[in-house]
Amino acid sequence: MSESTSFHMTPDEFRTFGYAVIDWIADYQQRVESLPVMSQVQPGDIRAMLPAHPPAHGEAFADILADIDRVILPGVTHWQSPNFFAYFPANASGPAILGDLLSSGLGVQGMLWLTSPACTEVETHMLDWLVEMLALPEKFMSTSTGGGVIQDSASSATLTALLAARERATNFTVNRSGGTGKLVAYATSQTHSSLEKAMMIAGLGRQNLRLIDVDATFAMRPDALADQIARDRADGLTPIFVCATVGTTSSNAIDPLPAIGEICQRERLWLHVDAAMAGTAALCPEFRWIHAGLEHADSYCFNPHKWMFTNFDCDAFFVADRKALIDTLSILPEYLRNEATKTGAVIDYRDWQIPLGRRFRALKLWFVIRHYGVEGLQFHVRQHVQMAQQFAEWVRASDDFELAAPVPLNLVCFRHKGGDAINQQIMDRINRSGDLFFTHTRLDGKLTLRMSIGQTHTQMEHVQRAWTRIQEETRKLVQGQAARIQN
């Protein structure tokens, strides 16, 4: 092969194939509602369609794209279907996808300010905008003592906060010479599992995570927290960290930040507030009560990639004292030294996160905020909350179903009064039908169904159909049982 040989896609080919991919996605957006929401394949089905060996020679792009329909689609659970009510939303949108596409096209590394100043500065600016949009405490602004950064996920935000807490509490001793196994963190049984994982990763040990009792709304009991801290101190342990949740994964429970915050302040513990899904609600003034007490927090995160129309990954993580974070994670090898970093006039985001490399994720956030405007984001978030409230009304009015937890925002936890078995059957049968997809949790020891409402294109008609479908499947099940008993 001569030196002028090239296997690269030319810009003109990129244009042609790029249009085709854009068309594919636009078509997908139009038909996703008609596809079975939960993938119906069995383990191994998708792999069985892939060639055992990599291709020796390049293939035509049309053949590659055709395989998205043939091979991939059957194996996709459609998170972008308006009938997706499982787990939590991961609601993408046109402007987010296109902002992310530009990020891929520019292909910059944002590990240092110098390696692409715009990547850092737009990110800092967007995170400041978010402070204003959600009316978060001023101290989280970059113009104050703190600042924001995009993390891949709330899991990583929690880990990062825990590390900063660990180092602040030990005067950087663990960073220097390793852990002691005597540092304690606090949460509840309803806190996201990523905290237990973070305790393991950070070398603190999951035994040193105390699960504080919750009240009837599944929110942390501050009195129980204070008691446990006192017991641990009496045992010679060092309390360092509390993770409070605004909107737990299970049931959207909201830990009482004012009381927890006061305890943390008194006891000098790092307070991290995880509002992964629910935080977005604070776009609307009427929902900002969820953040009451947030002024006590040392760090906070929410995920625009859950409920703010921004595709994964985009967790917005804020700290009140950026120095504590940077001192915890900073490493400066020779090959990354440069004048801008040396002067301290710039942010180098590699010191705000676990990995070194980072892509230009702020672009998609910028596109989303500008496309919708604050007004547009508020409108759709309000709609989602209204739909969930309506669904909760239907459950309340039903003889057979009951609410299993309060419904502060867009998640409804409910169950058939007939016990775990029938709830499991209702869920499994509907999910297998592909009509909609919803998942479960366990509250008060009982299997509980969850309707998580927040997909971009979910409208009242989808929620109405879901409720009809659940009632219909329940009737069939109950009638089937009655028939079996009679026979």
Add this chain to the structure above:
Amino acid sequence: MSESTSFHMTPDEFRTFGYAVIDWIADYQQRVESLPVMSQVQPGDIRAMLPAHPPAHGEAFADILADIDRVILPGVTHWQSPNFFAYFPANASGPAILGDLLSSGLGVQGMLWLTSPACTEVETHMLDWLVEMLALPEKFMSTSTGGGVIQDSASSATLTALLAARERATNFTVNRSGGTGKLVAYATSQTHSSLEKAMMIAGLGRQNLRLIDVDATFAMRPDALADQIARDRADGLTPIFVCATVGTTSSNAIDPLPAIGEICQRERLWLHVDAAMAGTAALCPEFRWIHAGLEHADSYCFNPHKWMFTNFDCDAFFVADRKALIDTLSILPEYLRNEATKTGAVIDYRDWQIPLGRRFRALKLWFVIRHYGVEGLQFHVRQHVQMAQQFAEWVRASDDFELAAPVPLNLVCFRHKGGDAINQQIMDRINRSGDLFFTHTRLDGKLTLRMSIGQTHTQMEHVQRAWTRIQEETRKLVQGQAARIQN
């Protein structure tokens, strides 16, 4: 606003705006060579162009896109320019960008097999393909005891490997009850800084990272490693982990895996091999010698997002014993339980990584491998190596410059013989000119220039021009100094 109000981008608008973004990127690919490689802005310049407050109302997409040229481009350091020779390559390509676009469009979460089976199965399959393409040890195949997973970066791969090593060595004691500060890891001064960061994150302490002496090629001295392990054991410490590098960031030094591997086997230490950039070379049989001894490794990673035409993030991380990894990172809360996971018939990649959430990154890898074919990837990697070898020849033939390290592959470390000051000036002046962008390191205490050759579209003409430019700038500097001395 009525219930039918919507601020969303319609599929048809997405089509129109999507074409515009594709056009923008195609145009960018055509003109990137003409742009100053290193961004010329000062700290704060980009932020100053952004509105202080978020927009209350949505803006037209055309206005948003226009700001990519007006606001963003001046602040971009062009990693996709063929004149980019700094740090390491982050070489994107058309098929990668389009595969990633589809991932954004599908918007699936791949944390569990169930949440999109194709996301997991294509990833497992692609990583198996990579084992075959690089002729890696069989044990890294998913069909064996091990398997591969995509991590965001080599930093995260190193951290993940270190955690598994920590738990294997302590019978999961640290996960349970926290660290002891007596676990020791080994690397060299040339090992990537992410290992020191991982030691801190994992609660092991950076004092417990031993930097083993290197030989004249900046590679680890196995005898020094064995000695240090013996000393640490004598001191009552527990050696657990060695990170060997195939192609260090500074100078592409290659640690001797066969000897290191034997020591690790004898001493029962976890051997992690970091081949972040250089690993890609093993696509070509003639470069596979870099992996000699890899059969001793417990884990291995390389970054298709560096030198294999796949945009960030895409680090391919392999373990020989997937059980050790899963046992280290697994957490299973009620809301993630499902039948497929319970049967153990599937992989849930959340247990292979730090975060919980994950996007469909295997798509871009699949697109790249199929578009280029193994042949195409080999061809371009060979070209890059040839260019670097040619550049090294020019340096060797020069009276004023010298090589500072061996040049096994695509990175040339060199310096002007006149000392640090002139090297710093050559680099700063050329980088400020925007003609090309290259960076430095320090070897044997001396400032050393690095030509890292691996951008997708770099051709011999660009490398030739870079060398001409370096010589020209040097002449100017030397003449300027001579003139000042005469005056």
